[in-house]
Amino acid sequence: MDDSTRTSGSRETFTLAPAVSFDPDATTPEPVRARFPGEEPPAGLRVGDLGAGTESEPHIRQALLGETFDDPIAPGSVRCVACAHRCILRPGRIGICGVRQNRGGRLYTLVYGQVAIALPEPIEKKPFYHFLPGSYAYSVATRGCNFHCAFCQNWEISQAHREGLVPESRNVTPEAVVEEAVAAGVRSVAYTYVEPTVFLEFALDSMIRARAAGLHNVFVTNGYETPEAIELVAPYLDAANVDVKAASDRFYRRVCGARWEPVRDAVVEMHERGIWLELTTMVIPGLNDDRRELRAMAEWISTAVGPETPWHLTRFQPAYRLSDLQPTPAATLVEAAALAREVGLRHVYIGNAPEVEAATTFCALCGERLISRADFAVTEWRLVDGRCPRCRHALAGVGLRGSSALA
Ligand code: SF4
Numbered sequence: 001m002d003d004s005t006r007t008s009g010s011r012e013t014f015t016l017a018p019a020v021s022f023d024p025d026a027t028t029p030e031p032v033r034a035r036f037p038g039e040e041p042p043a044g045l046r047v048g049d050l051g052a053g054t055e056s057e058p059h060i061r062q063a064l065l066g067e068t069f070d071d072p073i074a075p076g077s078v079r080c081v082a083c084a085h086r087c088i089l090r091p092g093r094i095g096i097c098g099v100r101q102n103r104g105g106r107l108y109t110l111v112y113g114q115v116a117i118a119l120p121e122p123i124e125k126k127p128f129y130h131f132l133p134g135s136y137a138y139s140v141a142t143r144g145c146n147f148h149c150a151f152c153q154n155w156e157i158s159q160a161h162r163e164g165l166v167p168e169s170r171n172v173t174p175e176a177v178v179e180e181a182v183a184a185g186v187r188s189v190a191y192t193y194v195e196p197t198v199f200l201e202f203a204l205d206s207m208i209r210a211r212a213a214g215l216h217n218v219f220v221t222n223g224y225e226t227p228e229a230i231e232l233v234a235p236y237l238d239a240a241n242v243d244v245k246a247a248s249d250r251f252y253r254r255v256c257g258a259r260w261e262p263v264r265d266a267v268v269e270m271h272e273r274g275i276w277l278e279l280t281t282m283v284i285p286g287l288n289d290d291r292r293e294l295r296a297m298a299e300w301i302s303t304a305v306g307p308e309t310p311w312h313l314t315r316f317q318p319a320y321r322l323s324d325l326q327p328t329p330a331a332t333l334v335e336a337a338a339l340a341r342e343v344g345l346r347h348v349y350i351g352n353a354p355e356v357e358a359a360t361t362f363c364a365l366c367g368e369r370l371i372s373r374a375d376f377a378v379t380e381w382r383l384v385d386g387r388c389p390r391c392r393h394a395l396a397g398v399g400l401r402g403s404s405a406l407a
Pocket residue numbers: 080081082083084085086087094095096097098099100145146197198
């Protein structure tokens with residue numbers, strides 16, 4: 001891809017889509033509409049109604065959460081309301097995420113079932129420490145992302161559209177994903193590695209089938225979902241690990257091409273809907289390691305979603321456009337964790353730093369050791385019916401009531 005086709009900046013100057021031809025009859029029907037609170041769900045919301053894709057392009061389907069946008073200069077524009085960018089797409093244009101396109105006045109997903117990653121992993125690796133500890137999740141990802149974080153560890157798939165890359169992928173159906181997950185013996189499906197909102201249709205269809213097969217669904221997300229997107233997935237979403245990169249608009253704008261407020265609001269919205277939440281922050285030297293800002297973030301977490309919400313502080317490793325930065329010093333992580341505990345957070349973990357790793361769960365009330373971990377595995381389980389064996393305080397989380405997750 002050359003520079004003339006890869007523009008950036010305003011919301012309306014997205015990557016120019018490759019030329020496509022349309023059946024004129026296919027461009028005129030009613031546009032796909034999102035289900036907004038208070039509206040009756042219109043027909044055409046489910047993936048089964050979005051078209052089967054063509055034999056040569058099974059991954060291109062009509063998308064959810066697209067609406068017509070009245071632009072007198074560019075008739076046929078649509079707005080995607082899947083994430084807080086709320087891209088307005090003139091005909092032929094692709095959104096910031098690189099995988100949702102206006103084709104003939106309708107919004108399409110370009111990555112339905114086109115998985116770049118599908119593999120079983122310990123749930124602790126996502127990371128979730130209070131959700132089905134010791135179990136495995138089947139991780140699924142397509143390419144594309146609505147953020148362009150300068151430190152992205154998965155940039156080969158998340159930023160493929162910006163970097164002119166075509167990641168290896170295969171086309172699978174939601175049924176196949178669930179079959180693979182069941183065969184792998186996992187207890188959940190994780191939509192992860194890139195922001196799952198950008199492949200919402202495939203995620204949602206897989207979630208419905210996973211739930212029917214007795215599996216849980218988890219998002220590893222940057223939290224940039226709109227309320228409309230959360231409303232769609234919430235009935236099937238059991239847990240989310242939200243990557244809260246900083247509690248500052250300056251950081252989000254400068255480093256990720258996004259804003260802080262929508263993330264903040266989505267975290268609260270998911271919490272209020274009863275979705276189990278864990279939060280993760282990668283502490284990056286010189287960018288978000290200011291002690292006052294970390295303290296403010298801990299205070300916000302405690303107030304907004306409760307002091308027993310797990311917070312994972314992870315070490316930055318040089319990657320992508322920040323390859324010249326040094327890894328986070330261990331002392332910074334230790335100090336950040338101490339600050340968080342000082343303001344009242346009860347479950348603060350340190351990851352990706354073996355020399356100071358803090359991966360043990362302690363009782364929020366009496367401090368008793370409850371769950372020990374090493375290398376993303378549970379090595380000791382001391383909960384009794386989900387409670388501390390000493391003071392009987394219930395540990396916050398999901399799937400903690402078994403006598404042991406190690407079995
Ligand atoms: S998911 Fe977000 S970035 Fe992608 S097209 Fe929709 S609004 Fe734009």
